Amino acid sequence: MSALSPRQIAKTTLGAARARGARPGRLLRRAGAWWRQAAPPAGLIAVLIAGWEWAVRAFGVPPYILPPPSQIAAVLIADRAILLGDATVTLAEVLLGFAVAFVVGVALALAIVSSRTVERAVYPLVIASQTVPVFAIAPLLIVWFGYGMASKVAMAALIVFFPIVVNTVDGLRAADEDLVNLLRILGAGRRRILLTIRIPAALPFVFSGVRIAVATSVIGAVIGEWVGATRGLGFDMIHANAQLHIDRVFAAIVYLSVMALALFGAVSALEWAALPWRREGTR
Amino acid sequence: MSQNHARGERAKLEVCGVAKRFPAAGAAAGGPWVEALAGVSMSVAEHEFVTLLGPSGCGKSTLCNIVAGLFRPDAGTVRLDGALIDGTRGRVAYMQQKDLLLPWRTVLGNATLGLEVQGVDRAVARAEARDLLREFGLEGFEAAYPAALSGGMRQRVALVRTLLCRREMLVLDEPFGALDAMTRAAMQEYLLRLRSEFHRTVLFITHDVEEAVLLSDRIYVLTDRPGRVRAVRRAPEPGPRRATDPEVVRLKAEILDLLRGVPAGAD
Numbered sequence: 080m081s082a083l084s085p086r087q088i089a090k091t092t093l094g095a096a097r098a099r100g101a102r103p104g105r106l107l108r109r110a111g112a113w114w115r116q117a118a119p120p121a122g123l124i125a126v127l128i129a130g131w132e133w134a135v136r137a138f139g140v141p142p143y144i145l146p147p148p149s150q151i152a153a154v155l156i157a158d159r160a161i162l163l164g165d166a167t168v169t170l171a172e173v174l175l176g177f178a179v180a181f182v183v184g185v186a187l188a189l190a191i192v193s194s195r196t197v198e199r200a201v202y203p204l205v206i207a208s209q210t211v212p213v214f215a216i217a218p219l220l221i222v223w224f225g226y227g228m229a230s231k232v233a234m235a236a237l238i239v240f241f242p243i244v245v246n247t248v249d250g251l252r253a254a255d256e257d258l259v260n261l262l263r264i265l266g267a268g269r270r271r272i273l274l275t276i277r278i279p280a281a282l283p284f285v286f287s288g289v290r291i292a293v294a295t296s297v298i299g300a301v302i303g304e305w306v307g308a309t310r311g312l313g314f315d316m317i318h319a320n321a322q323l324h325i326d327r328v329f330a331a332i333v334y335l336s337v338m339a340l341a342l343f344g345a346v347s348a349l350e351w352a353a354l355p356w357r358r359e360g361t362r
Numbered sequence: 363m364s365q366n367h368a369r370g371e372r373a374k375l376e377v378c379g380v381a382k383r384f385p386a387a388g389a390a391a392g393g394p395w396v397e398a399l400a401g402v403s404m405s406v407a408e409h410e411f412v413t414l415l416g417p418s419g420c421g422k423s424t425l426c427n428i429v430a431g432l433f434r435p436d437a438g439t440v441r442l443d444g445a446l447i448d449g450t451r452g453r454v455a456y457m458q459q460k461d462l463l464l465p466w467r468t469v470l471g472n473a474t475l476g477l478e479v480q481g482v483d484r485a486v487a488r489a490e491a492r493d494l495l496r497e498f499g500l501e502g503f504e505a506a507y508p509a510a511l512s513g514g515m516r517q518r519v520a521l522v523r524t525l526l527c528r529r530e531m532l533v534l535d536e537p538f539g540a541l542d543a544m545t546r547a548a549m550q551e552y553l554l555r556l557r558s559e560f561h562r563t564v565l566f567i568t569h570d571v572e573e574a575v576l577l578s579d580r581i582y583v584l585t586d587r588p589g590r591v592r593a594v595r596r597a598p599e600p601g602p603r604r605a606t607d608p609e610v611v612r613l614k615a616e617i618l619d620l621l622r623g624v625p626a627g628a629d
Contacts, residue, residue, distance in 0.1 A: 255462075266451045
């Protein structure tokens with residue numbers, strides 16, 4: 080029927096796919112690409128810090144207004160035990176709050192997607208709840224949950240709850256209906272369709288929600304600590320600020336930024352590991 | 363019914379007066395309806411390769427969906443091996459124009475999907491899939507994700523998945539519609555092997571007259587929407603054919619006339 084055999088057709092595509100598997104060259108190229116991406120912002124940061132150091136010294140800015148980076152670095156080293164201890168407290172609040180929001184949020188998203196009644200009753204409220212400024216109810220949370228960890232966990236959870244629910248609902252609905260029909264024709268039930276199609280299709284959406292949420296959950300915990308706490312980086316900042324230890328405030332900010340970056344990176348790494356099919360298709 | 367039973371004695375699939383209509387797109391309940399099928403009757407004998415040929419939108423796919431059990435017919439009956447199919451799923455293996463591979467599963471994971479739904483042991487399913495993937499020139503690609511494959515390879519994985527449903531009756535709804543001509547020709551050869559090596563019964567849908575004439579034992583020509591059977595034609599002779607065989611050329615011309623609405627001559 081044709082001169083070209085199917086095996087020949089397979090071979091041409093085979094060559095292209097095999098070429099991608101050349102290991103050492105690929106790793107080097109990756110490292111090179113990473114460096115090309117990381118070098119410009121790293122250089123800019125170095126220039127900005129040097130400029131800051133120079134400006135503070137040149138204009139004689141008092142350290143209780145703006146300390147030079149070298150002084151902040153000194154505080155980071157000198158107070159590392161206290162800062163690290165407070166950071167651990169804040170990180171625990173963030174992770175717990177995030178975990179609570181994730182479990183409740185995903186469960187609610189599943190309920191919303193599988194029941195029209197739940198969707199009609201709950202989803203408008205979830206959306207409307209976003210008009211309530213979460214920061215405004217922080218004092219209430221302190222009243223209800225006390226000065227301890229619980230109120231900060233609640234704060235972090237409330238802040239990340241919304242992006243998790245909305246992204247998971249969108250993701251569960253994003254499944255290609257033709258794929259769902261394929262499973263139906265094969266004789267699959269609702270449960271199997273959920274596990275085989277809807278949840279895998281939702282994962283990229285869930286991850287993008289989680290990536291946003293995990294950084295903002297740090298904000299939630301810190302706000303909670305500002306309003307009323309006995310420990311944590313936010314508590315540290317408020318006290319240092321009151322005593323005009325601005326270098327200490329900056330040191331806490333450095334810790335918070337590193338924490339948020341690390342969490343973001345951890346989620347991205349998890350996504351990379353959990354969704355191998357996404358990286359194969361795009362690279 | 364003289365044309366109706368070709369090879370085997372009993373009909374594998376029997377479609378009797380099937381009608382189906384849908385609410386027009388965007389219409390409110392009780393609004394205008396679109397009639398997709400208006401009393402289609404046809405049959406496929408065991409191990410026969412029967413093609414439904416018709417213009418786009420004539421309800422071919424609707425008929426497939428009814429046979430696959432996705433919809434129930436408004437009127438008429440569909441029987442497979444004598445048993446009624448009325449929204450009954452999982453009795454036939456169904457393949458569509460879109461390959462419908464799950465992007466998050468490897469080639470092997472996609473191929474075993476049907477067996478998995480049937481509850482077949484995972485190791486057994488995987489072994490069976492590996493064998494069949496090799497048959498279809500996909501050896502070495504078991505661990506690849508669909509995004510890394512060409513259109514023809516993806517469609518072959520879909521074909522393997524369809525075959526692995528362990529159903530004798532295959533319903534193929536324009537499976538090669540989205541492929542380029544060369545890949546398509548290769549796929550047609552694979553398809554011919556379905557019957558010679560795998561002994562399946564095939565209901566094939568296409569709007570490509572040549573494809574129909576080259577592959578089929580019998581061809582049902584459908585009318586424009588609402589779909590009805592306009593004519594049935596038997597292909598020249600069993601076995602491989604070429605597009606240039608005089609018999610093939612003659613049948614192609616005749617079917618093209620039928621599709622254009624020229625009244626059938628000696629029917």
